[in-house]
Amino acid sequence: MDTKKESLVADLDPENTLIMDSTQGRVVIKLRPDLAPGHVTHIKELAREGFYDGTPFHRVIDGFMAQGGDPTGTGTGGSSxxxxxxxxxxxxxxxxxxxxxxxxxxxxxxxxxxxxxxxCGFLDGQYTVWGEVVDGMDNVDKFKRGEPVQGPDRIEKMQVMADAE
Known part of the structure; x- marks a missing residue:
C-alpha cells in the first residue's frame, strides 16, 4: 500500500469501515451512515454475525458491477x-x-x-448507496465474470474494522 493509501485508511472511522478479505485480496469499504444509516447498521450486524463469510460474488458483469451477499449463490437468497x-x-x-x-x-x-x-449513473436515486471502496478496488477488478459465475470469487471474511483481528 502506498503512503497516500496508508494515510487514507488510517484516517477512517474503524466503526464505519468494513474489511472484506476476498479470494482476490483485501477490499476496504468506507461505510456511509450519513447516506443510509439503516443499511449501514444492518450490514455491520450481518458482518459481525459472520453472515457474509464464504459467500460468492455470483453475478459479475464487466464494466458494470460485482454482486455478492447471497449465501445460496443464486441471486435469490438473503438473511433471515x-x-x-x-x-x-x-x-x-x-x-x-x-x-x-x-x-x-x-x-x-x-x-x-x-x-x-x-x-453506473443510470442507477442513481434507485438503489441505496451505503459505502465506497477506498482500497482494494484492483482486487475487485480481478473477480471472475459471469451470470452466474462459474467457480466464483468469494468473501473469505468480512468484518467491521473496529473488530478486526
Missing part, C-alpha cells in the same frame, strides 16, 4: 433479517460505489450488495 426500507440518495453510482441489490420492489434489499466497476 427483515428487508430494509429504501434509503435512496443523490449520491452517484461510480467506480467503487457500494450499493444494495434489491428486487423490483424498492423496500426489498436484505443482504445482497454490489460494487460498481465504473460509472
Amino acid at each position: 433479517k427483515p428487508n430494509l426500507k429504501a434509503e435512496f440518495s443523490s449520491e452517484p453510482h461510480k467506480r467503487g460505489t457500494a450499493s444494495m441489490a434489491r428486487s423490483s420492489m424498492p423496500d426489498s434489499a436484505n443482504s445482497q450488495f454490489f460494487l460498481c466497476f465504473g460509472d
Whole structure:
C-alpha cells in the first residue's frame, strides 16, 4: 500500500469501515451512515454475525458491477433479517460505489450488495448507496465474470474494522 493509501485508511472511522478479505485480496469499504444509516447498521450486524463469510460474488458483469451477499449463490437468497426500507440518495453510482441489490420492489434489499466497476449513473436515486471502496478496488477488478459465475470469487471474511483481528 502506498503512503497516500496508508494515510487514507488510517484516517477512517474503524466503526464505519468494513474489511472484506476476498479470494482476490483485501477490499476496504468506507461505510456511509450519513447516506443510509439503516443499511449501514444492518450490514455491520450481518458482518459481525459472520453472515457474509464464504459467500460468492455470483453475478459479475464487466464494466458494470460485482454482486455478492447471497449465501445460496443464486441471486435469490438473503438473511433471515427483515428487508430494509429504501434509503435512496443523490449520491452517484461510480467506480467503487457500494450499493444494495434489491428486487423490483424498492423496500426489498436484505443482504445482497454490489460494487460498481465504473460509472453506473443510470442507477442513481434507485438503489441505496451505503459505502465506497477506498482500497482494494484492483482486487475487485480481478473477480471472475459471469451470470452466474462459474467457480466464483468469494468473501473469505468480512468484518467491521473496529473488530478486526
